[in-house]
Amino acid sequence: MTEATPTALSLDAIRARLDVLDAELLDLLDQRAGIAREVAAAKAAAGDADKFALRPGRETQLIRRLLDRPHDHATASLIVRVWREVISDSLWRQGPFHLSVFGGRNDARVTEAARMRFGTAPPLSLVSKAEEALAAARTVGGVAILSLSSDTPWWGRLLAEPQLKVFCALPCLAGWGPMNALAVANVEIEPSGDDRTFWVTDAVGREAIEDALSKDGVAAELVTEAGGLKLFALAGYYQADDERLARAPGRLSGVIGAAPAPFDV
Numbered sequence: 001m002t003e004a005t006p007t008a009l010s011l012d013a014i015r016a017r018l019d020v021l022d023a024e025l026l027d028l029l030d031q032r033a034g035i036a037r038e039v040a041a042a043k044a045a046a047g048d049a050d051k052f053a054l055r056p057g058r059e060t061q062l063i064r065r066l067l068d069r070p071h072d073h074a075t076a077s078l079i080v081r082v083w084r085e086v087i088s089d090s091l092w093r094q095g096p097f098h099l100s101v102f103g104g105r106n107d108a109r110v111t112e113a114a115r116m117r118f119g120t121a122p123p124l125s126l127v128s129k130a131e132e133a134l135a136a137a138r139t140v141g142g143v144a145i146l147s148l149s150s151d152t153p154w155w156g157r158l159l160a161e162p163q164l165k166v167f168c169a170l171p172c173l174a175g176w177g178p179m180n181a182l183a184v185a186n187v188e189i190e191p192s193g194d195d196r197t198f199w200v201t202d203a204v205g206r207e208a209i210e211d212a213l214s215k216d217g218v219a220a221e222l223v224t225e226a227g228g229l230k231l232f233a234l235a236g237y238y239q240a241d242d243e244r245l246a247r248a249p250g251r252l253s254g255v256i257g258a259a260p261a262p263f264d265v
Contacts, residue, residue, distance in 0.1 A: 029086070036090035043094060052141045053094040056167045057190030059087055060260040064193075067263060076264045080173055081116065088119030096141025099124040102133040102154070103181075104147030110181045113170035114145040117183070130154035137164055137184050144184045145170065153226040155182065156200050158256040162240075165189050166198045166257025169233075174262040179223070182259070189258050191237040197258040198223070199232045203250035206230065216244040 043049050063083055067076055091097050099122050103110040107126065114124065122143075127133050130146055134154065137144035144164075146154055158164055168183035182198070199220070203209050206222050209230070213220045219235040229252075238245060240255040 032086065033089065033093070036093040039090075040094045049095055050140055051095060052097070052185070052187065053091050054097070054143070054167075054185060054187050055190070056187065056260070057192045060192040062087070063263060077173060077175060080263055084117060084172075085119040085121075089121040092119075092121035096139075097122040098136070098139075098141055098143070100133040100136035100142065100144050101126050102128075102130045102144070102146045102150075104130075104150035106147055106149050106180060109177075110145060110147045110170070113176070113181055114183075116176065117168060117170055117172055118143065118145075130157075134161075134164065134184065137186065142185065145181050146184065147181050148224050148231075149180065151226055153229045153231070155198070155224075155231050155256060156227065156229040158184065159200055159252065159254045167259060169196065169259040169262075172260070172262055173264050175264050182257075184257070191258070192260040194261045195237040195258045196261055197234040197236065197238040198256050199234055199238070199245060199248075199253065200256055201230055201232070201248065201250035201253035202228055203230070203248070203253070205249075209249050212247075212249050213244070216247060218244050218248075 040049070043051070043053070063080060066079055066083060071079070099114055099118055101111050101114050101124060103126065111124070111126065125136070127136070130150065130152055133144035133146050134157065136142040155166070158166070163186050164184050165187060166182045166184055167187055167189055169179050170181040170183060171177055171179075201209060209232070210220050210222070213234070218238075220232045223231045223233050225231065237258050238255060245253070245255065
């Protein structure tokens with residue numbers, strides 16, 4: 001009878017340990033999913049079953065706390081992907097939650113970024129017009145994910161619809177590529193501690209706008225422009241009535257939301 005080599009025995013021991021960890025992970029996931037059902041039941045008892053449970057600021061703070069915990073081997077990408085999936089599944093169990101994606105000239109990348117951010121639990125629909133995505137965001141539990149590679153300044157329309165707000169920039173890790181889409185919903189925006197505010201203006205001249213804002217202590221970066229409007233990302237969290245923005249150039253301007261900075265910046 002051939003004796004097993006030390007290497008083989010070591011590998012068997014490693015695989016056995018993985019089996020134990022997998023079982024423990026499943027038990028914890030099952031417990032968490034059960035708690036999500038309890039939350040849904042409590043909401044129904046309180047008459048809130050039809051309210052959207054999305055809390056982007058709270059989700060961001062949770063993931064940041066996890067990333068700040070000691071971990072030697074799990075990458076930021078792994079941690080974010082796993083917990084985004086877990087959080088989105090929990091959100092989906094608590095009430096209405098659905099995605100509508102307008103990919104513009106980049107359907108595949110925007111759809112992938114949407115799934116990376118919101119997981120596989122909520123149903124996802126692809127639409128051919130930004131107006132269709134925004135219409136879906138007006139419904140309970142609706143989230144619109146809209147491409148920034150569009151000739152239509154859909155983001156400018158949010159100036160006339162203050163109930164709809166940008167709350168997320170995709171992808172949520174810089175390591176996954178440059179910003180290519182924004183997520184919009186009828187949700188309350190809460191500062192997360194490290195945010196980018198999205199601000200629209202019809203002023204002419206990128207450098208003149210950035211200089212004027214910078215003199216007021218506001219760091220701004222042009223994201224995109226179309227149809228005579230410009231979309232800027234401002235470093236930090238700004239309220240819509242901030243006096244510094246009121247003094248900025250432009251006759252038609254305003255804040256359309258804010259999003260947490262990428263986790264790996």
